Amino acid sequence: MKVLILGANGMLGPWLSEILKDDHEIIETDLEQIDTNTNFVKVDISNTDQVLEVAEGVDAIINLSVLRTDRKIAFDVNMKGNLNMMLAAEKFKISRIINTGPHFQVAGPTYENYDSEINPDIPPQPGVNLYAITKALGQEICRVYTENNSYIYLQTLLFYNFYNDSLTLGGERNVGKPPQEVGTDLTPFSIRWEDAAEAIKKALEISLEKLPTRLENYFVFADLPHRKFSNKKTKDQLGWQPKYNLKDLWSRE
Amino acid sequence: MNLLIKSGSEKLEKIIDNFKNYDVKITNEVNEKNIANADCLIILSTLKNCSDPEEFNLKIQDIYNTLSLSVEQGIKKVIMISSLEVFDYNERFTVTERWKTLPKKDFFNLSINLSEIIFKEFGRTFPFQKILLRIGFPIDNEPKNKAKFNCFTKEEDFINTISRILKTDFKNQFEIFHLQSKNENQKYLTNKLDDLENLSSSINDHFYHPRNKKL
Numbered sequence: 001m002k003v004l005i006l007g008a009n010g011m012l013g014p015w016l017s018e019i020l021k022d023d024h025e026i027i028e029t030d031l032e033q034i035d036t037n038t039n040f041v042k043v044d045i046s047n048t049d050q051v052l053e054v055a056e057g058v059d060a061i062i063n064l065s066v067l068r069t070d071r072k073i074a075f076d077v078n079m080k081g082n083l084n085m086m087l088a089a090e091k092f093k094i095s096r097i098i099n100t101g102p103h104f105q106v107a108g109p110t111y112e113n114y115d116s117e118i119n120p121d122i123p124p125q126p127g128v129n130l131y132a133i134t135k136a137l138g139q140e141i142c143r144v145y146t147e148n149n150s151y152i153y154l155q156t157l158l159f160y161n162f163y164n165d166s167l168t169l170g171g172e173r174n175v176g177k178p179p180q181e182v183g184t185d186l187t188p189f190s191i192r193w194e195d196a197a198e199a200i201k202k203a204l205e206i207s208l209e210k211l212p213t214r215l216e217n218y219f220v221f222a223d224l225p226h227r228k229f230s231n232k233k234t235k236d237q238l239g240w241q242p243k244y245n246l247k248d249l250w251s252r253e
Numbered sequence: 254m255n256l257l258i259k260s261g262s263e264k265l266e267k268i269i270d271n272f273k274n275y276d277v278k279i280t281n282e283v284n285e286k287n288i289a290n291a292d293c294l295i296i297l298s299t300l301k302n303c304s305d306p307e308e309f310n311l312k313i314q315d316i317y318n319t320l321s322l323s324v325e326q327g328i329k330k331v332i333m334i335s336s337l338e339v340f341d342y343n344e345r346f347t348v349t350e351r352w353k354t355l356p357k358k359d360f361f362n363l364s365i366n367l368s369e370i371i372f373k374e375f376g377r378t379f380p381f382q383k384i385l386l387r388i389g390f391p392i393d394n395e396p397k398n399k400a401k402f403n404c405f406t407k408e409e410d411f412i413n414t415i416s417r418i419l420k421t422d423f424k425n426q427f428e429i430f431h432l433q434s435k436n437e438n439q440k441y442l443t444n445k446l447d448d449l450e451n452l453s454s455s456i457n458d459h460f461y462h463p464r465n466k467k468l
Contacts, residue, residue: 075317080306137313
């Protein structure tokens with residue numbers, strides 16, 4: 001498949017490119033040039049013309065782009081970026097769209113504070129946190145465009161905390177911080193980078209006819225003991241199984 | 254009572270500007286100064302100029318910024334005037350406030366839908382009275398083609414509805430109302446709005462019980 005990755009220069013992009021590069025033709029895009037052996041195109045996802053130009057002829061789009069803090073740029077990237085992606089999907093009849101975001105763009109504070117065994121198909125309640133609501137608005141744009149274009153299949157994979165093999169939390173703000181201590185509490189939505197990338201690969205390679213509907217959301221996190229959220233749908237539908245178990249992070253020993 | 258109206262529709266602004274017994278101020282920009290004196294803010298989800306991705310983007314940002322500032326300044330009541338156009342259902346259905354919105358994908362409809370979502374999330378998060386009033390367009394006392402415009406709203410119905418909403422204490426509830434003028438081809442049920450005063454008196458159970466009434 002010819003696959004366009006938007007926001008490939010983030011933390012997850014390199015993990016994903018690594019497992020896709022042998023089986024697919026990848027076009028990586030981001031604001032800044034990255035050191036890669038794959039085809040790279042400099043693209044600002046908030047620029048409609050740039051997104052339309054790079055998307056012509058691809059079979060699938062994977063959107064990893066995200067901006068969390070600056071109010072204007074958060075809307076530009078998280079909301080308008082999704083609009084641009086769907087305009088491209090519509091213009092070039094691109095069937096497979098894989099969007100990503102944080103789990104709380106669906107399960108915001110009103111769920112997380114009260115409920116358990118939360119699944120990804122609940123009505124979104126992102127609250128007003130800038131990151132959450134801009135991603136939720138972007139997702140709503142994807143949803144409406146998918147419902148109005150019968151050839152588009154939208155899979156949305158929702159993540160939150162990522163860990164590496166030394167159990168250090170990912171993200172720029174965590175650089176230099178010590179690894180997570182075993183037996184301490186942490187967000188019940190955590191995963192290893194490798195497993196996150198593998199879930200996206202599964203979403204890319206699943207036959208579209210096997211998807212129950214053209215709009216599917218997935219919670220992607222490791223098998224964890226708390227039963228706060230459920231990743232069962234991701235396993236059942238995508239055939240994904242996390243290789244790395246993070247249960248020890250909640251164990252006393 | 255001081256009403257602050259965020260501009261966006263000249264026609265609606267003119268109608269509201271003529272309200273008696275209210276001090277009405279229309280502004281292009283809600284700021285700390287003008288929102289501080291307002292008892293109620295009226296904003297529109299429906300703006301005519303929304304024809305390309307960037308206009309769309311800026312409009313949605315503006316809704317978020319306006320509501321952020323309003324709650325920071327302790328606003329007591331916000332009315333979002335929206336449109337029944339977000340329900341792209343078959344004409345035979347009697348759509349009510351309980352139905353899921355079904356917007357088309359054009360920027361105008363999409364922007365209405367997203368504006369409503371932002372309003373709903375602010376309403377879910379902060380304690381103020383929030384009323385989403387979806388009205389049928391056009392605002393016209395006597396449309397020439399009533400069969401085509403089967404969800405028009407007369408000016409007097411609009412004025413009367415805004416007045417009733419302003420007088421009602423919604424006790425920080427989030428309430429949605431549908432408004433269109435009654436006519437033989439009426440498309441939307443307006444039972445809930447008809448029953449507004451009863452809703453106000455029974456609000457303690459936090460649940461609205463619609464009357465069993467047909468068009």
